[in-house]
Amino acid sequence: MAGSRLWLSLLLAAAFAGPATALWPWPQYIQTSDWHYTISPHSFQFKYHVRSAAQSGCSVLDEAFQRYRDLLFGSESWQRAALTGEQQTLEKQSLVILVVTPGCEQLPSLESVENYTLTINNEQCFLLSETVWGALRGLETFSQLVWRSPEGTDAMAYNKFNVFHWHLVDDPSFPYESFAFPELTRKGSYNPATHIYTAQDVKEVIEYARLRGIRVLAEFDTPGHTLSWGQGVSGLLTPCYSGSQPSGTFGPVNPILNSTYEFMNTFFLEVSSVFPDFYLHLGGDEVDFACWKSNPDVQAFMKKKGFGNDFKQLESFYIQTLLDIVSAYGKGYVVWQEVFDNKVKVRPDTIIQVWREEVPVSYMKELALITEAGFRALLSAPWYLNRISYGPDWEDFYRVDPLSFEGSPEQKALVIGGEACMWGEYVDSTNLVPRLWPRAGAVAERLWSNKVVTDPDFAFKRLAHFRCELLRNREVLPKVPGCPCIRIIWSACPGCRFLPTLGPTPSENLWRRGVQAQPLSVGYCEQEFEQI
Amino acid sequence: MAGSRLWLSLLLAAAFAGPATALWPWPQYIQTSDWHYTISPHSFQFKYHVRSAAQSGCSVLDEAFQRYRDLLFGSESWQRAALTGEQQTLEKQSLVILVVTPGCEQLPSLESVENYTLTINNEQCFLLSETVWGALRGLETFSQLVWRSPEGTDAMAYNKFNVFHWHLVDDPSFPYESFAFPELTRKGSYNPATHIYTAQDVKEVIEYARLRGIRVLAEFDTPGHTLSWGQGVSGLLTPCYSGSQPSGTFGPVNPILNSTYEFMNTFFLEVSSVFPDFYLHLGGDEVDFACWKSNPDVQAFMKKKGFGNDFKQLESFYIQTLLDIVSAYGKGYVVWQEVFDNKVKVRPDTIIQVWREEVPVSYMKELALITEAGFRALLSAPWYLNRISYGPDWEDFYRVDPLSFEGSPEQKALVIGGEACMWGEYVDSTNLVPRLWPRAGAVAERLWSNKVVTDPDFAFKRLAHFRCELLRNREVLPKVPGCPCIRIIWSACPGCRFLPTLGPTPSENLWRRGVQAQPLSVGYCEQEFEQI
DSSP, rough: SSTTTOOOOEOOOOOOSSGGGGGOOOOOOOOOOOOEEEEETTTTEEOOOTTTSOOOOOOOHHHHHHHHHHHHSTTTTTTOOOOOOEEEOOOSSSEEEEESSSSSSSSSTOOOOOOOEESSSSEEEEEEESHHHHHHHHHHHHHHSSSSOOOOOOOHHHHHHOOEEEOBBBTTTTOOOOOOOOHHHHHHHHOOOSSSOOHHHHHHHHHHHHTOOEEEEEEEESSSSSSTTHEEEEEEOOEETTTEEEEEEEEEOOOOOOHHHHHHHHHHHHHHHHHHHSEEEEEOOOOHHHHHHHHHHHHHHHHTTTTOOOOHHHHHHHHHHHHOOOOOOOOTEEEEEEEEEETOOTTTTOOEEESSSSSSSSSSHHHHHHTTHHHHHHHHOGGTTTTSSSSHHHHHHHOTTTTSOOOOOOHHHHHEEEEEOOOTOOOEEEEHHHHHHHHHHHHHHHHOTTTTTOHHHHHHHHHHHHHHHHHHOOSOOOOSSSSOOOOOOOGTTTSOOOOOOOOHHHHHHHHTSOOOBBOOEEOOOOOGTTOO | SSTOOOOOOOEEEESGGGGGOOOOOSSSEEEESSSSOOOOTTTOOOEEOOOOOSOOOOOHHHHHHHHHHHHHSSSSSOOOOOOOOOEEEEESOOOEEEESSOOOSSSTTOOOOEEEEEEESSSSEEEEESSSSHHHHHHHHHHHHHHTTTOOOOHHHTTOOOEEEOOOOTBBBBOOOOOSSHHHHHHHHSTTTTSBBBBHHHHHHHHHHHHTEEEEEOOOOOOOSOHHHHHHHHTTTEEETTTTTEEEEEEEEEOOOOHHHHHHHHHHHHHHHHHHEEEOOOOOOOOOOOHHHHHHHHHHHHHHHHHOOOOOHHHHHHHHHHHHHHHHHEEEEEEEEHHHHTTTOOTOOOEEEEEOOSSOHHHHHHHHHHHHHTTEEEEEEGBTSOOSSSSTHHHHHHOOOOOOOOOHHHHHHHHEEEEBBBBOOOTTTTTTHHTTTTTTHHHHHHHOOOOOOOOOOOOHHHHHHHHHHHHHOTTSSOOSOOOOTOOOOOOTTTTSSOOOOOOOOOOOTTTTTTOBBOOEEEOGGGGTTTTO
């Protein structure tokens, strides 16, 4: 296949032989030799090729060079490999980077081309990529090839996850601090002093992600899952009725009022400027019609519009209006599958996210239906990391073949990615990290690697290595052969790879029934099913 | 009921009213008032009553006074309660302890009486108990009644767990460092330099537990689950055969050789002196007969002994011999339920631990059968904390009523306790703590509290408070209303309650298929079903 959306493919022409088993996810193509090369902290450099379109001054690569330099040589604990086989010192002691596409892109996008070719042999140590984002992926691979390299990068970048899907608000709490509507957090968050995302927090997350080639996809889910919005914006939610009287409870966003759309207009204008990614996630899942049905004003509106008793038409009315608002701000959007299932009329460029495993149909069938209708699809249904079970469930995640539904090659080309997600009902900082990693890595490899890479034993070895990297902390542990990392608890591990700091999580009460999801998504490599 | 085995019953006559909701497990009897009392770090003292059988010099209580003093006043962050209602300063500013039983017991035992009565009113602040162990439980309750009291005790003591069942060795690793057979760890542990329990580690665990009134029940499981033993003791395991040839693999302990029993004799002599508790856990679970069946020498032995093809008789032969050895060292013993299921002839004082939920019969039926046969039973089947599932499964643990099997009062009196267990297949230090707590607390309350204490909402409030205590760290967190503890990761939390340090855990490779279980058990309060 060809075209600008060819991304995430990997090509690695030659590599250090021994530690290639440390690679995760496994490259699309790899050729190894028995040669080992030694690089020295005193002379090794990352260099721009003289003909590279990106040169010194391109912040994404300049900062990555520094980060990976620290990663390779930064601590005294860096050790020379116990080399076997023939050994050479790399003549020029540098990794030369050549980026083809002119300009230094500031932000990764859905269309970013992330493939690269890394060549290490007697003649050269060379990284070729279309874009700076591909160069980032190649640098990560290079760092994984160097024996005992890693300390201090983060687990998403290691796995080449390239989208952080940030489900910012939900029923129990509204932690996103809005300029335009400060009452939303003041009245709708667990605690406006401590449990919110400030503007500064949001900026830091976006910048941290950007430098690692990770897009931030913000989700503001409506019209359902909005109970917390109602605290700060009176009249936004539908008053539910019990018989002829308001019951005192509230349902989804009220779709019959002009004031609702005025609010959404202003709110999404702000959101569109705060989050630079072209895409926003607009939610649309699990809209409960019961409250709308109970409300006489809604009933009258339905009659006036000629919707009969079909509340899906009312939902459609709301969502279409919202999509028009967001489109007017120059944004694209992702919605949950119910929007498609309920036959809401959406624009053809809508991306549909498939999250339900079996209802109303299996997720494979759902992918077939969505792509048959010509929409792009994103898959998360089989990869809910929060739905824990006993035993090594990473193998279940790993076994999924997302393109095994019945459909034409054109349909399969519409599956643009997958997502490993972690919803917050029973998760907070006490258990988030061990629940995310290394299991999320199984999804990353499924999405990045060739579909023939399915051997669980081969995967287990490398995944165990990745886990070991995550846990390594030589300050605490004696140096012993093998992985010396078992006894370390994450936060006591200053030298560990770490997650991006997300600022205060709005997780009061999360333990029982919570709010904050921080799903991670990864773009999908279309090419992986076509090369072999 | 009466007699010296009346233990774990609670009696709390009057208490600070407001914070009584912080109590966990809920006392058997409690009477509260609206009065609040203020205690001051400058004048408050723990005092022995002049007629107390235990006096200054009794290390368990002397050290507990210091520990709880630190707990109540130790940090600058101790705050005066925001008091409501009437308020008094305790006239004598002391908690007076009266222990009835003469002598200062050094070690808790199965027979230890742990009930107590704590009285706080205008006249007195008085703790009455039969033994020093009951006084420890009362001190814990006192500390939970003081507003914002706790920092720096450990989670087992908080929940009044009174036995630490230490499953020290299993198939993959033999980490217990034996004086008599040093090859066992040298050859049979994951790593003899780092992943073992030294003699010093074992001593520290026992002493740490003792001072908190926690018994250490050591398990050395035979004849199955012994693969790791075979590395260091040649000839100990049964060689398996494939047809007429040894296959090169090994099965359970070889029960037909004198050398086996000579080894066990020496090994258990050591174990009996290292672990001071009267009881040892001798295992006996999941003995696979296939290897024994394949071995011609075993077949010949079976013939000689007249066992026919009944390998349960061979198992019985092994276990009876082992029990005789251990009995000769003056020890009592616990075994897993298979020993009973396989009709192994054991001594009448054997304690049978029920761990299988449904096989061969439901655990309730199993309890009925065991107690009908006159044996004492210990229940862990419904409380495998390691078998995680999605959602708040603590409610399932909480709902169990361990005495709801059909049987006479005499049978029910034979159920001596229950155990919350955490097996190590998929657990190590990265996830142990959040997987143990606060869920283990649900088991503790089921075992300590009255059977009418079953309201999950009331339990949830107090369990959430307990979780908050576990997470509190004022150095890191701003002081905000409510539980200010959500963002803290355990190990970063110096002021937190912490678990006993168990020395290096033999957990290399635990993530996939592991070894080390650290079940916790709690004695069972027989009285709780008889008082009301």
